[in-house]
Amino acid sequence: xxxxxxxxxxxxxxxxxxxxxxxxxxxxxxxxxxxxxxxxxxxxxxxxxxxxxxxxxxxxxxxxxxxxxxxxxxxxxxxxxxxxxxxxxxxxxxxxxxxxxxxxxxxxxxxxxxxxxxxxxxxxxxxxxxxxxxxxxxxxxxxxxxxxxxxxxxxxxxxxxxxxxxxxxxxxxxxxxxxxxxxxxxxxxxxxxxxxxxxxxxxxxxxxxxxxxxxxxxxxxxxxxxxxxxxxxxxxxxxxxxxxxxxxxxxxxxxxxxxxxxxxxxxxxxxxxxxxxxxxxxxxxxxxxxxxxxxxxxxxxxxxxxxxxxxxxxxxxxxxxxxxxxxxxxxxxxxxxxxxxxxxxxxxxxxxxxxxxxxxxxxxxxxxxxxxxxxxxxxxxxxxxxxxxxxxxxxxxxxxxxxxxxxxxxxxxxxxxxxxxxxxxxxxxxxxxxxxxxxxxxxxxxxxxxxxxxxxxxxxxxxxxxxxxxxxxxxxxxxxxxxxxxxxxxxxxxxxxxxxxxxxxxxxxxxxxxxxxxxxxxxxxxxxxxxxxxxxxxxxxxxxxxxxxxxxxxxxxxxxxxxxxxxxxxxxxxxxxxxxxxxxxxxxxxxxxxxxxxxxxxxxxxxxxxxxxxxxxxxxxxxxxxxxxxxxxxxxxxxxxxxxxxxxxxxxxxxxxxxxxxxxxxxxxxxxxxxxx
Numbered sequence: 041x042x043x044x045x046x047x048x049x050x051x052x053x054x055x056x057x058x059x060x061x062x063x064x065x066x067x068x069x070x071x072x073x074x075x076x077x078x079x080x081x082x083x084x085x086x087x088x089x090x091x092x093x094x095x096x097x098x099x100x101x102x103x104x105x106x107x108x109x110x111x112x113x114x115x116x117x118x119x120x121x122x123x124x125x126x127x128x129x130x131x132x133x134x135x136x137x138x139x140x141x142x143x144x145x146x147x148x149x150x151x152x153x154x155x156x157x158x159x160x161x162x163x164x165x166x167x168x169x170x171x172x173x174x175x176x177x178x179x180x181x182x183x184x185x186x187x188x189x190x191x192x193x194x195x196x197x198x199x200x201x202x203x204x205x206x207x208x209x210x211x212x213x214x215x216x217x218x219x220x221x222x223x224x225x226x227x228x229x230x231x232x233x234x235x236x237x238x239x240x241x242x243x244x245x246x247x248x249x250x251x252x253x254x255x256x257x258x259x260x261x262x263x264x265x266x267x268x269x270x271x272x273x274x275x276x277x278x279x280x281x282x283x284x285x286x287x288x289x290x291x292x293x294x295x296x297x298x299x300x301x302x303x304x305x306x307x308x309x310x311x312x313x314x315x316x317x318x319x320x321x322x323x324x325x326x327x328x329x330x331x332x333x334x335x336x337x338x339x340x341x342x343x344x345x346x347x348x349x350x351x352x353x354x355x356x357x358x359x360x361x362x363x364x365x366x367x368x369x370x371x372x373x374x375x376x377x378x379x380x381x382x383x384x385x386x387x388x389x390x391x392x393x394x395x396x397x398x399x400x401x402x403x404x405x406x407x408x409x410x411x412x413x414x415x416x417x418x419x420x421x422x423x424x425x426x427x428x429x430x431x432x433x434x435x436x437x438x439x440x441x442x443x444x445x446x447x448x449x450x451x452x453x454x455x456x457x458x459x460x461x462x463x464x465x466x467x468x469x470x471x472x473x474x475x476x477x478x479x480x481x482x483x484x485x486x487x488x489x490x491x492x493x494x495x496x497x498x499x500x501x502x503x504x505x506x507x508x509x510x511x512x513x514x515x516x517x518x519x520x521x522x523x524x525x526x527x528x529x530x531x532x533x534x535x536x537x538x539x540x541x542x543x544x545x546x547x548x549x550x551x552x553x554x555x556x557x558x559x560x561x562x563x564x565x566x567x568x569x570x571x572x573x574x575x576x577x578x579x580x581x582x583x584x585x586x587x588x589x590x591x592x593x594x595x596x597x598x599x600x601x602x603x604x605x606x607x608x609x610x611x612x613x614x615x616x617x618x619x620x621x622x623x624x625x626x627x628x629x630x631x632x633x634x635x636x637x638x639x640x641x642x643x644x645x646x647x648x649x650x651x652x653x654x655x656x657x658x659x660x661x662x663x664x665x666x667x668x669x670x671x672x673x674x675x676x677x678x679x680x681x682x683x684x685x686x687x688x689x690x691x692x693x694x695x696x697x698x699x700x701x702x703x704x705x706x707x708x709x710x711x712x713x714x715x716x717x
Contacts, residue, residue: 051159051168055086056175066182066201069225069658069687070330075175076230078332080146080183087138087157087170099159099167103129103142106154106172109238112251113149117142146185149254150177150331152234176230179257179332187375188257190334198463199334199373203657204692205325205461207318208468209547211365211590211611212341212456215468219694219708220322220337221296223657224330225687229298232305233330236267239274239309257333257374258405261389262420264331266402268324268391270311276304276323277315279393281550283586288313292587292704295694296655297326299662316547320391321368328389334373338388338471341456343367343428365547365590365611367392367428369403371460376407379418383407386474388425408474414487426491429455429475430484504530505564507597507606516589516614516702517578517643524572524595528564535563535600540574544584545592545611553584555591578644587703589614617642619652619695619707627691627713630684637665637695638678639705647671647699652679654695658687658713671699685713 056075061083062068067076077083087101103117105127117127125145132139140157153176158169181190181200190196203222210216223229237243240263243250253259270278277300278288285291291314294300300323303312315323321337328335343366369390376383387405394403403421410416411430416423455476462469477484508525522542528534539559544552556576564570574593581591590613597606617640624634635654641647650667654660660683671677685691691713697705 050089051087051157051170052090053088054157054170054173055088056173057084057086060084065180067178067225069201069203070230071227075173076178077144077175078178078180078183079144079148079150080180080186082141082143084139084141085155087140089136089138099161101131101138101140102158102160103127103140104156104158106156107149107151108247108251110247111154112248144177146180146183147187147255148177149251150179150260151237151251151254152176176234178230178330179260181332181334181373187377188333188373189375190373194463196334198461199336200329200332205322205337206466206468207322207337207368208339208459209318209366209588210613213610214613215341215457215459216613217468218318218706219295219692220318221298221655221657221692221694222322222326222329223296223298223655224326226298226657228305229301229326230330232301233327235305235309236276236301236327237263240267241273244274257372258376258378260331261328261333261372261374261387261405262402264324264327265389265391265404268320268327269315269393269401271393271401274309274311276300276312277320278311278313279316279320280314281316281546281548283546283552285314290314290587290698290703291316291319293653293696293698294319294322295653295696295706296657296662297323298657299655301326317368317392321370324370324389324391328370328372335370335389336460337368338371339366339368339459340429340475341366341458342454344454365545365549367548371408372405374405376405379407383409383415383418385409390421390425394424411475412477412487414490416491423491429458430488430491504528504532505534505536505597505599505604505606507595507608509593509595509608509610511593511610511612514576514591514612514614515642516585516616517582519575519577522574522576522593522612524574525569526562526564526572526597527569528566531566533563533565535561537561537598537600538572539596539598540572541594542574542576542581543592543594544581544586545588545590546586547588547590549592550586552586555581555584582643582645582701585614589616589704616705619697619705621693621695621707621709623693623709623711627685627711629686629688629713629716631716632682632684633711635681635683635693635695635709636678637681637707638676639697640676641671641673641702643702644673645701646673647701650677650697650699652681652695652697654681654683654693656691656693656711658689658691659683659685659693659711667699685711688713688715 058075059072062076065077070076105115107113115127119129121128129140129142154172154174156169156172159167161167179188180186181188205220207218207220267275269275300312325335325337371386386408389405390403393401406422406425410418410422411426416426458472459468506527511522512520514520524540541557542555558574562570592611594609620638622636648670652665655662665679691711693709695707
C-alpha cells in the first residue's frame with residue numbers, strides 16, 4: 041500500500057508492503073490492505089523519495105511511534121541496535137527508495153501503532169516528515185523470546201490459525217459436539233478485539249497504566265476474561281440461564297463469535313443478549329487467538345461450583361442443586377514470570393461470570409499444573425479451579441423438618457472426561473490427566489490434602505442393596521425406557537421403597553420442571569435383582585424440556601429396616617436431528633455457491649417460527665432464513681442459500697435451526713475453496 045505525501049521536496053510516499061509483511065507474519069488471512077505484524081519479528085516498509093537521500097551526518101532518518109488513543113506511549117526509533125530490548129530499524133538505500141526494516145522487542149506492547157518517518161538535520165531539527173500511518177502489533181507465538189512462544193507448528197496451526205472448532209457438551213458418559221466458528225481472521229475482528237481491551241474499566245479509568253501492561257499476556261488475558269462477560273463493565277455478552285430470551289438471542293442459537301462481536305461493536309459497546317458458558321468460551325477463544333495468544337476450548341464434565349471454598353460440594357436432594365453437568369472455559373499458553381518456576385504453559389481462563397476475583401467477575405490465568413499439584417496459593421483463582429475438577433461430592437437427604445442426613449461422600453464424581461478438540465482432526469482429546477492424578481489414587485488424595493482441606497471420611501460400608509440406572513438410546517421426540525435395577529447382595533430378602541423422578545434440567549443443572557415421578561414398595565429376594573421400568577413419554581417431557589435437551593433421572597432407595605439410603609442419578613442428553621447440507625457449484629473465491637439445507641421435523645407436534653442461521657469464516661457473514669407457516673410432524677423442509685466465498689482454504693459452513701418447540705438443531709458442511717481460476 042502506497043501513501044503519497046504532498047508538498048515535500050524529498051519524501052514522496054511510504055509503501056507499507058502489507059501483503060508481503062502480513063504473509064511473513066501469518067496475518068494475511070486477517071488483512072492484506074492494512075499492516076498487521078507480530079512482535080519480535082522484523083518487518084519492512086519502503087520510503088519513496090523524489091531524489092537520493094544524502095548519506096552523511098547532516099541528515100538522519102528516524103521513526104516516531106505512537107500507541108494509545110491519546111498517544112499514551114511515544115517511542116523514538118533510531119537506526120541503532122545498541123539498546124537491547126528496544127525498537128530499532130535498519131535501512132538500505134536504492135534508486136529513489138529506502139527500505140526501512142523495523143525490529144520490535146519480543147515483549148513490545150501490543151496494539152494499534154501510528155508511525156511517522158522523519159528526516160532530521162544534524163542538530164536534530166525536523167526537515168521533513170511523512171503523514172502518520174498505522175499498523176497493528178500482535179503477540180508472536182512463533183518468536184522464541186515472546187512469552188507466548190509455543191514450539192510446535194502443529195499446535196500453532198490449531199491454537200492460533202484454525203478458525204473452526206468444536207465445543208463439547210452433553211454428559212460425561214454421553215458426550216455431544218457443537219461446531220463453532222471462531223472467525224478470528226474475519227474482516228475487522230482485530231479492530232473489535234482491541235476495542236474490547238479499550239473498553240475495560242482499567243483502560244477507561246487509567247489508560248496509561250492499561251497501555252503500559254499490554255505487553256503482558258497475563259494482564260491481557262485476564263482483562264479479556266472480565267470483558268467477555270458483561271457483569272461489571274462494558275463487556276460483550278450478557279449471561280442468562282432461566283430460559284427466557286425473548287429480548288435477545290437464545291444462547292443455543294449462536295454458531296460463532298463474529299456476529300456477537302460485531303453486534304457489540306456496532307451497538308457502541310452495549311452488551312449482547314444472551315450467552316452461557318460455551319458462548320463465553322467461544323468468544324474468548326476468538327479474541328485471544330486473534331491477539332496472538334495460543335488458546336483452546338475446554339469442557340469439564342461433572343464440574344463443581346464450590347461456593348464456600350471448602351473444596352467439597354454439598355448436593356442436597358429435594359433442595360437447590362449446586363452441581364453442574366458440564367462447564368466450559370479456555371486454556372491459553374504463556375510464561376508465568378510472575379510465579380515461581382515450573383508453572384509456564386497452559387493456563388485456565390474462565391470468562392463465564394461465576395465468582396468475583398479481585399472484585400471483578402473473571403477467573404485466571406491459573407496454571408493447569410498448579411491445579412494438578414494442589415498449589416492453591418498461586419494466582420489467579422487456583423482454589424476455585426481446583427474445586428471445579430477435584431471437589432468431593434457430598435450427598436445429603438433433607439427431611440421436611442430441615443434435618444440433614446449424609447448419604448455418601450464421593451471423590452470420583454467431580455471432574456470427568458476433561459475434553460478439548462484434537463490438533464489432529466475433529467475428534468476429542470481427553471486431557472483429564474493434565475488436571476488431576478487418577479481418581480482415588482494415593483497421589484490424588486495427597487494433592488487434596490496439600491490443598492489445605494480436610495479429607496472427608498470414606499463412604500460407609502455399602503449395605504446389601506445396590507442400585508443401578510440404565511437407559512435405551514434417547515431420541516428427542518420419542519418415548520424411551522429407563523430401567524432401575526435393585527440388586528440384593530445379602531442372604532435375606534429385603535423390603536424397600538424406591539422413588540424415581542425424571543426432571544428437565546439445563547446443562548448446569550438448573551431444575552426446570554418435573555416430568556414424571558414413580559414410587560414403588562418392593563421386596564428384593566436374596567441374591568436376586570428387581571427391575572423397575574420408567575417409560576419417559578414425549579407427552580410428559582416435551583413441554584418442559586430445556587433448550588439443552590437434558591433429562592435427569594434420580595432414583596432414591598430406602599430400605600425399610602436399614603439406615604443405608606442409596607441415591608443414584610444419571611443425566612440423559614436427548615439425541616437431536618441433524619441438518620443436511622448439500623453444496624451446489626465449484627468452490628472458488630468470489631464465485632457463487634448455493635447451499636441446499638434440509639430438515640425433517642422429528643417431533644409428534646408441529647413447529648412454528650422456524651429460522652435457519654448460516655455462517656462460515658471465509659464463506660459468508662451470518663444470515664437468517666425464515667420458514668413460512670407450520671412444519672408438521674415428519675414434514676421435510678428445504679431452503680436454499682447462495683453466497684460467494686471470500687477466502688481460499690478449508691472452510692466450514694455452519695447452520696443452526698430454531699423454532700418454538702425445537703431449538704439447537706445443528707449442521708455443517710466442509711468446503712475446500714480455491715483461488716480464482
